[in-house]
Amino acid sequence: MSTIEFNITQRSEKSRARLGVLRTPHGEIETPALVTVATRGTVRAVTLEQAITAGSQLLICNTYHLHLRPGEEVVGEAGGLHKFIGWDRPLMTDSGGFQVFSLGFGRDYNLGKIGPTDASGQVKAGQRPKMLKIDDAGVRFTSFIDGRELFIGPEESMRIQSLLGADIAFAFDECTPPNADREYTESSVAQTHRWADRCLEARDPKQALYGIVQGGKFVDLRRESAQFIAGRLFDGFGIGGEFGEDKDTMSEMLRTVVDELPENRPRHLLGIGHPDDIELIIREGVDTFDCTVPTQYARHGTAFTSAGRVSISASSNLRRHGPLDPTCDCPTCITNSLSYICHLYRAKETAAAILLTVHNLHYFNRLVEDVRDRIRSGSI
Amino acid sequence: MSTIEFNITQRSEKSRARLGVLRTPHGEIETPALVTVATRGTVRAVTLEQAITAGSQLLICNTYHLHLRPGEEVVGEAGGLHKFIGWDRPLMTDSGGFQVFSLGFGRDYNLGKIGPTDASGQVKAGQRPKMLKIDDAGVRFTSFIDGRELFIGPEESMRIQSLLGADIAFAFDECTPPNADREYTESSVAQTHRWADRCLEARDPKQALYGIVQGGKFVDLRRESAQFIAGRLFDGFGIGGEFGEDKDTMSEMLRTVVDELPENRPRHLLGIGHPDDIELIIREGVDTFDCTVPTQYARHGTAFTSAGRVSISASSNLRRHGPLDPTCDCPTCITNSLSYICHLYRAKETAAAILLTVHNLHYFNRLVEDVRDRIRSGSI
Numbered sequence: 001m002s003t004i005e006f007n008i009t010q011r012s013e014k015s016r017a018r019l020g021v022l023r024t025p026h027g028e029i030e031t032p033a034l035v036t037v038a039t040r041g042t043v044r045a046v047t048l049e050q051a052i053t054a055g056s057q058l059l060i061c062n063t064y065h066l067h068l069r070p071g072e073e074v075v076g077e078a079g080g081l082h083k084f085i086g087w088d089r090p091l092m093t094d095s096g097g098f099q100v101f102s103l104g105f106g107r108d109y110n111l112g113k114i115g116p117t118d119a120s121g122q123v124k125a126g127q128r129p130k131m132l133k134i135d136d137a138g139v140r141f142t143s144f145i146d147g148r149e150l151f152i153g154p155e156e157s158m159r160i161q162s163l164l165g166a167d168i169a170f171a172f173d174e175c176t177p178p179n180a181d182r183e184y185t186e187s188s189v190a191q192t193h194r195w196a197d198r199c200l201e202a203r204d205p206k207q208a209l210y211g212i213v214q215g216g217k218f219v220d221l222r223r224e225s226a227q228f229i230a231g232r233l234f235d236g237f238g239i240g241g242e243f244g245e246d247k248d249t250m251s252e253m254l255r256t257v258v259d260e261l262p263e264n265r266p267r268h269l270l271g272i273g274h275p276d277d278i279e280l281i282i283r284e285g286v287d288t289f290d291c292t293v294p295t296q297y298a299r300h301g302t303a304f305t306s307a308g309r310v311s312i313s314a315s316s317n318l319r320r321h322g323p324l325d326p327t328c329d330c331p332t333c334i335t336n337s338l339s340y341i342c343h344l345y346r347a348k349e350t351a352a353a354i355l356l357t358v359h360n361l362h363y364f365n366r367l368v369e370d371v372r373d374r375i376r377s378g379s380i
Numbered sequence: 381m382s383t384i385e386f387n388i389t390q391r392s393e394k395s396r397a398r399l400g401v402l403r404t405p406h407g408e409i410e411t412p413a414l415v416t417v418a419t420r421g422t423v424r425a426v427t428l429e430q431a432i433t434a435g436s437q438l439l440i441c442n443t444y445h446l447h448l449r450p451g452e453e454v455v456g457e458a459g460g461l462h463k464f465i466g467w468d469r470p471l472m473t474d475s476g477g478f479q480v481f482s483l484g485f486g487r488d489y490n491l492g493k494i495g496p497t498d499a500s501g502q503v504k505a506g507q508r509p510k511m512l513k514i515d516d517a518g519v520r521f522t523s524f525i526d527g528r529e530l531f532i533g534p535e536e537s538m539r540i541q542s543l544l545g546a547d548i549a550f551a552f553d554e555c556t557p558p559n560a561d562r563e564y565t566e567s568s569v570a571q572t573h574r575w576a577d578r579c580l581e582a583r584d585p586k587q588a589l590y591g592i593v594q595g596g597k598f599v600d601l602r603r604e605s606a607q608f609i610a611g612r613l614f615d616g617f618g619i620g621g622e623f624g625e626d627k628d629t630m631s632e633m634l635r636t637v638v639d640e641l642p643e644n645r646p647r648h649l650l651g652i653g654h655p656d657d658i659e660l661i662i663r664e665g666v667d668t669f670d671c672t673v674p675t676q677y678a679r680h681g682t683a684f685t686s687a688g689r690v691s692i693s694a695s696s697n698l699r700r701h702g703p704l705d706p707t708c709d710c711p712t713c714i715t716n717s718l719s720y721i722c723h724l725y726r727a728k729e730t731a732a733a734i735l736l737t738v739h740n741l742h743y744f745n746r747l748v749e750d751v752r753d754r755i756r757s758g759s760i
Contacts, residue, residue, distance in 0.1 A: 042724055042731045049715070070698050070723040078701045078719060086715040318450050321458045335429070335466040339458060343450040344422055350730060351422045 016285030055365030080165030330362035396665030435745030460545030542584035
C-alpha cells in the first residue's frame with residue numbers, strides 16, 4: 001500500500017487537466033500545484049515561514065546537494081529532513097539525476113534548462129562527460145566543495161533519500177542533455193529503466209516513490225519510456241528532461257507520455273514552469289511541477305506581475321509609489337511600494353531579494369490557483 | 381511645544397537609570413530602548429516585518445545614505461520616510477555627521493567604531509581629511525556611487541531631514557575621530573556648536589530635534605559641550621563620538637555629560653551598544669541607543685546567546701540539533717535548530733543571515749527589556 005493517496009476530484013472535459021488532492025503523511029496538497037524549490041533545504045533568499053506566506057504547499061529538496069552538504073547522516077540524526085529544516089508539510093526529494101546532467105554534459109556544453117545556451121555540438125553514443133563517470137553502477141564525481149570522490153547510484157540514492165525521509169522520493173535517472181543524439185538517448189533511457197527497477201528493489205517502503213520518464217526529444221523513446229515506467233509499481237511519475245524547442249512540441253511530448261501513464265496516479269513535471277507554460281502543462285494532465293523561475297528571477301531583480309514582467313532596477317521605478325502589482329495581495333505588495341523595492345535593489349539590500357521572492361512565489365501560486373478555479377468552472 | 385513627549389515613570393535609587401515612555405507622532409517607545417539601525421531605510425538582511433517580530437520599537441535611518449540614494453525628493457514624493465519604507469512606528473534620522481568622520485579621517489586612518497584599527501598617527505589641529513572638505517559652511521564630498529560632488533551642512537541636513545520626516549531628527553555635527561588631539565577636538569567642538577545653533581534656526585518645527593554633544597576623549601570638552609547643547613532648545617540630546625579605551629572611562633564620560641543635561645528630556649547615545657555595554661550605559665542615564673552590532677555580527681555568523689557568543693560556521697554545530705539558544709523564544713529559536721542554521725550559513729544561503737539577524741535583534745531587545753525589569757524591581 002502506498003504511503004500517499006491521490007484522489008481526482010474533477011476531470012476537465014476540454015483537456016487532460018484534472019483537479020485532485022494528494023494526501024501525504026505531512027498533509028494534503030491541492031493539485032495542480034507548483035512545488036517550491038528548496039534545493040539545500042531552504043528556499044533561496046527567504047525563510048520557510050515566508051515561503052508559507054507566499055502560498056507554498058510543498059517543497060522539493062535535492063538529494064545530491066544535501067548529500068554533499070550537510071550530509072544525510074546529519075539530517076538523519078535530526079530525525080529526517082522535515083525536522084531538520086523545520087517544515088511540517090509535504091516534502092519531496094529529487095534523486096540527484098538532474099545533477100548528473102548539469103555537472104556532466106551540461107557543464108561541458110554550457111547547457112542550462114533556463115536561458116540561452118551556446119551549445120553547438122551533439123552528444124553522441126559512447127561519448128562521456130568530462131566531470132563525472134556514468135556506468136551501470138551509477139555516477140562517480142568530484143565534490144565541488146572539497147574535491148572528495150563521491151558516488152551516487154540507484155541504491156545509494158534510495159539510501160540517501162530514505163535517510164532524508166521526504167514524503168515523496170524520486171527514482172535515480174539519467175537526465176539526457178538537450179543536444180543528445182538518438183543513439184545516446186536510447187542507451188541512456190535503457191540505463192534509466194535498469195536503474196528504475198533497482199530503485200524499486202532498494203526503496204524505503206515508508207516513502208512514496210515516483211519513477212521518472214525520460215526519452216529526450218524523441219517521441220517514440222518518450223512513449224517507450226512512459227510504457228516501461230508506467231508498468232512498474234511506482235506511487236507516481238516524474239517526467240524529466242527536455243521537450244524540444246517550442247510549445248507545440250512540448251504539448252505533443254507531454255501528451256505522448258501522459259497517455260501511457262495510469263490515470264489515477266499523480267504526475268510530476270520536473271524543472272519546468274515558466275508562467276507561459278503553466279496552463280499548457282496542466283492542460284496536458286500534469287498534477288505537480290517544480291521550477292526555479294520564481295525564486296531565481298526574483299534574486300536577479302525581475303518580478304512577475306499581472307501587467308507582465310517588471311525589471312526592478314530601472315531608475316524610473318523609483319518614482320512609482322504604488323505597489324509593484326496593484327492587483328496582488330501578497331505580503332510584499334500590501335506593505336511595500338515599487339519605489340521602495342527598487343531603492344532596496346539598487347542599494348543591494350537583502351530585503352529586495354526577500355520581498356521579490358515572496359511576491360514571485362505568491363504570483364506563481366496564484367496563477368496555479370487561478371488555473372484550478374478555471375478547471376473547476378469548466379473553462380479549461 | 382515639542383512634537384514628542386517624554387515621561388519618566390521611575391527613577392533608580394542605585395544609579396542614574398530611569399524608566400520612561402517616549403511618545404512620538406507614530407507611537408510610544410518604552411525606554412530604555414535599543415534603536416534598530418536601518419541605514420538605507422531597511423534593517424540589513426531582513427524585512428521590517430521581521431524586525432518587528434524581533435521586538436524592534438523604533439528605527440534610525442541615515443540622512444547621508446538616503447540623500448545619496450534614493451534621494452530625499454523620492455522619499456518626499458512618497459509622503460516621507462514612514463510611508464516610503466512602510467513603517468508606521470517611531471523613526472529617527474541620524475544627521476550625517478558620523479559619515480563626516482567615517483568618510484574623512486576614518487578612511488584616512490582605517491578607523492572604525494567596531495573592531496580593531498591599525499591607526500597610529502594623531503589627527504592634529506589644521507589637518508584635513510583627504511576624501512572631503514570640512515569648513516564652517518558644511519562638508520563637501522564625492523558620492524561613492526556616481527562621483528557627484530555633494531554638500532551637506534547644517535541647513536542642508538535640516539532640509540533633507542525635514543523631507544524625510546522622521547519623528548526625531550538630529551543636529552548636524554562633526555564626529556571627531558578617536559585619534560584627534562586636543563586642539564583639533566576643541567575647534568571641532570566649537571564647529572559642532574555653531575552648527576547646532578544653525579540647525580535650530582533651520583529646523584522643521586513638525587519634527588523633534590536632538591542636539592549632539594561631542595568632545596572626544598577630553599572630559600572638560602565633554603562637559604563644555606554638554607553645557608552648551610543643554611542650554612539650547614533641543615527636544616532631546618544625542619551623545620556622539622568616542623569615549624576612550626575602557627568601561628571606566630566610558631562611565632566617567634557619560635556621567636560628565638549626563639550631569640549637565642536636563643533631567644526631563646530624552647538622551648540618546650549614538651552608535652554604542654555591545655551587550656557588555658548595555659547595562660553600563662543605561663545605569664549612566666542613557667534612554668535610547670543605536671548600534672549595528674546585532675545585525676552586523678549576524679551577517680558575519682556570530683550569534684549572541686544566553687551562553688555567550690556562538691560562531692555559527694563551526695562544523696561541530698552541525699551535530700547540535702537543539703535550538704541556537706534554548707532559553708530564547710525568538711521566531712528563529714522556536715522553529716530552527718543550530719544544526720540547520722549552521723548548514724544554511726555554510727551553504728551561503730540568505731536564510732542564515734535572516735535567521736541570525738532576527739535572533740540577535742531579539743536577544744538585544746530582550747537584554748534591554750531585562751534591564752528595564754531590573755530597574756522596575758529596584759535592582760539596578
